[in-house]
Amino acid sequence: MTGTIADGAAVLLTSYWPVPDDLYINDPDVGARINGVAIRNAMQDVLDGGGRYGLLHVHMHLRKDRTGMSRTDMAEIPKLVQSFRNVGAKAAHGLLILTPDHALSLALLPGTDSLQQVNKIIIVGYPTEILK
Amino acid sequence: MSERTSRQSFLGPNSDHIIQSATVGVVGLGGGGSHVVQQLAHIGFQNYVIYDHDVIEDSNLNRLIGGTVADVKEKLLKIRIAERVIKGLQPTASVKAVPSRWQDDHLPLRTCDILFGCVDGFAERRELEIVARRYLIPLIDIGMDVQPTVEGQPPRIGGQVILSMPGDLCMACLGFLNEKTLAKEAARYGAVGSKPQVVWPNGVLASTAVGIAVDLLTDWTRSLRRSVYLSYDGNSHTMQPHVRLQFLKGATCSHFPLENVGDPVFKAL
Numbered sequence: 001m002t003g004t005i006a007d008g009a010a011v012l013l014t015s016y017w018p019v020p021d022d023l024y025i026n027d028p029d030v031g032a033r034i035n036g037v038a039i040r041n042a043m044q045d046v047l048d049g050g051g052r053y054g055l056l057h058v059h060m061h062l063r064k065d066r067t068g069m070s071r072t073d074m075a076e077i078p079k080l081v082q083s084f085r086n087v088g089a090k091a092a093h094g095l096l097i098l099t100p101d102h103a104l105s106l107a108l109l110p111g112t113d114s115l116q117q118v119n120k121i122i123i124v125g126y127p128t129e130i131l132k
Numbered sequence: 133m134s135e136r137t138s139r140q141s142f143l144g145p146n147s148d149h150i151i152q153s154a155t156v157g158v159v160g161l162g163g164g165g166s167h168v169v170q171q172l173a174h175i176g177f178q179n180y181v182i183y184d185h186d187v188i189e190d191s192n193l194n195r196l197i198g199g200t201v202a203d204v205k206e207k208l209l210k211i212r213i214a215e216r217v218i219k220g221l222q223p224t225a226s227v228k229a230v231p232s233r234w235q236d237d238h239l240p241l242r243t244c245d246i247l248f249g250c251v252d253g254f255a256e257r258r259e260l261e262i263v264a265r266r267y268l269i270p271l272i273d274i275g276m277d278v279q280p281t282v283e284g285q286p287p288r289i290g291g292q293v294i295l296s297m298p299g300d301l302c303m304a305c306l307g308f309l310n311e312k313t314l315a316k317e318a319a320r321y322g323a324v325g326s327k328p329q330v331v332w333p334n335g336v337l338a339s340t341a342v343g344i345a346v347d348l349l350t351d352w353t354r355s356l357r358r359s360v361y362l363s364y365d366g367n368s369h370t371m372q373p374h375v376r377l378q379f380l381k382g383a384t385c386s387h388f389p390l391e392n393v394g395d396p397v398f399k400a401l
Contacts, residue, residue, distance in 0.1 A: 002268045010242055012268050014390040052397065120153075122245050124268045124298055126358070127351035130153045130245055 003096075003105050003118035011092050011107050011118065013056060017045070030072050032059065039083060046088035054091030055084045056105065060098045067099045069106075078115060081108050094118075103131045137176055143350045148176065150349050155179040157244030157269075159234050159260060161210040162186070163329050164274045165250035166197035167338030169214045173221035175346060180218060180227045181244050183234040184210045195331035235259065242267045246345050249273040250338075252327075254313045261296055261303055265388040266395075271296040272344055273303065274337040276364065278328035289333050289366025292374070293340045294359070295348070301359040304387050307376050308361065333366045340371060 001013040023038035046055050057080055061067045069077070077095050084093035085108055094107035094115060105118035123129040133141050137148055144150075156177050158165045161184035169182060187207045188199050196210065198217040211229045218225050228240050241247065247269050249260045257273055264271035276291035296302050303309040340362060347356045361374040 004243065008239065008243065010267060012393045014268075014393055122268075124270065126297070126348070126356055128245065128270055128348050130150060130349070132153045 002122045002124060003107065004120045004122075005107060005109070005116050005118055009092075009107075009109055011054070011056070011094070011105070013096075016058065017042075039080065043083055043087045046084050046091070046093075049088065049091070051088050051090035054088060054093045056094045056096045056107070057081070058096045058098065063099055067097050067102055067104050069095075069097065069104070073097070081115065096121075140175070143346065143352045147350045147352070151176045151346075152178045154245045154349055155181065155243055156345070157181040157183075157241055157247040158214070158250060159183045159241075159247065160250035160252070161196075161214045162192065162250065162252075163195040163331065163334040164276070164338050165248065166195075166199070166210070166214060166217070167335050168248050168250060168274075168342060170197050170217050170221075171339065171342040172345075173218045173225070175342070176222070178222060178225045180225060181230070181240045182211055182214050182227065183230045183232070183241075184214070185232050186210050188213060191326065195329055195334055197331075238263055241269070244269055246348065247271045248341060248345070250275075254309055254317050257303060258309050258314065261309075262388075264296065265298055265302065266393055268298045268393055270298065270348060272341045272360075274334075274341045276329070276333045276337060276366070278330075278366075286367065287328070289330075289364075291333050291337050291364035291366065293337055293344065293362040293364070293371075295344055295361075297359055298388070298393075299390060300385060301380060301383060302385050302387050305380065305383060305385050306359065306361045306374070333364065336366075336371065337364060 003011040019034050019038045023035050025033045025035050027033040042055055046053065057077060081093050081095065090110050092107045092109050094105060097104045103121045105121055106115040107118055108115050121131040133148055154177060156172055158168050161169065161182060187209050188196060188203050190204050193199055193204065198213045203213055209231050211231050215227050215229050218227055230237050230240055234241060241263060247264050249257060249271055251257060251260060261271055273294045273296065276289065279288050279290065281288055292308060294303055294306060294308060344360055347353050361377055362371050363374040364371045
């Protein structure tokens with residue numbers, strides 16, 4: 001998967017690591033919430049990558065139309081992304097929200113202070129899908 | 133679906149949007165690439181990145197689509213001819229025209245969602261595939277050749293269309309690029325001489341490549357699910373899957389691991 005940002009930067013995603021079921025917290029206020037171990041594991045993966053690899057937090061919204069960040073996403077995910085930045089400042093980190101037919105992604109690029117919207121997401125494969 | 137594209141509505145209800153959203157790159161605007169851009173413009177593509185640094189010559193007029201006698205007199209860049217063809221069909225299209233070798237200014241390539249390689253030579257094909265793999269861009273390569281045969285026999289026209297998809301088989305896996313052909317080409321480097329080229333094989337190959345691209349983006353056949361390697365026989369006027377494919381079922385690419393995407397970086401030892 002490729003995401004392009006207005007200034008010509010591209011974020012390339014090549015692998016997906018699911019969070020094991022036992023690292024979720026039972027929280028009735030949200031659809032799903034991961035625990036501190038899951039976050040530390042993710043941070044460790046970034047650290048082990050030696051700054052070469054970034055991480056995008058991926059989750060799904062089940063509404064079949066264009067999506068936005070929920071209030072919980074807005075409150076929690078920037079902090080999560082900052083945690084990834086703390087252990088891997090040279091790589092891009094961010095979030096990817098999928099719906100059945102759209103996607104939204106924000107990325108914190110190296111050397112920048114805020115999340116930027118990814119304006120084009122391409123799912124490379126058979127078929128190759130462009131989400132704009 | 134607009135009236136203009138109503139005859140291609142079978143591509144799907146969102147096909148206009150898909151085609152208009154895509155950025156297509158065409159490297160090389162000679163015999164093959166000039167066909168490709170013309171067809172992309174007819175289909176309705178709106179975003180182009182095109183590369184060529186050559187000017188049109190008299191010997192190109194037997195095959196360069198859109199080229200005219202006046203263009204030869206003016207020594208017009210091939211890229212300007214391609215731009216004219218595109219704009220003639222899609223006046224509002226965005227065309228990033230790069231009149232230099234793509235290796236000298238490759239950043240615009242990264243913005244492409246799909247790439248057409250219409251280049252000469254094996255080494256340049258390999259270089260283009262490396263860039264396409266690094267930035268996860270599907271690459272469709274086309275090429276043709278006319279080979280002399282034994283005396284008394286007609287020459288043979290051959291060609292290929294290859295879809296090199298990131299994560300799937302590459303041109304080396306498919307056996308099209310190998311050390312032997314690269315070494316042979318390197319040994320000929322600098323040798324003067326013009327290769328035979330004609331318009332119709334380029335047209336067949338370019339049309340097939342464009343068809344693959346449209347299928348890849350719209351999924352209208354719902355059957356394109358693996359790398360493509362088609363072999364063209366210009367003497368029998370046929371195109372068929374290359375024989376090597378039957379030995380590659382289930383094979384994976386070892387030349388371009390996915391962890392090697394992105395800009396190359398120095399690694400501390």
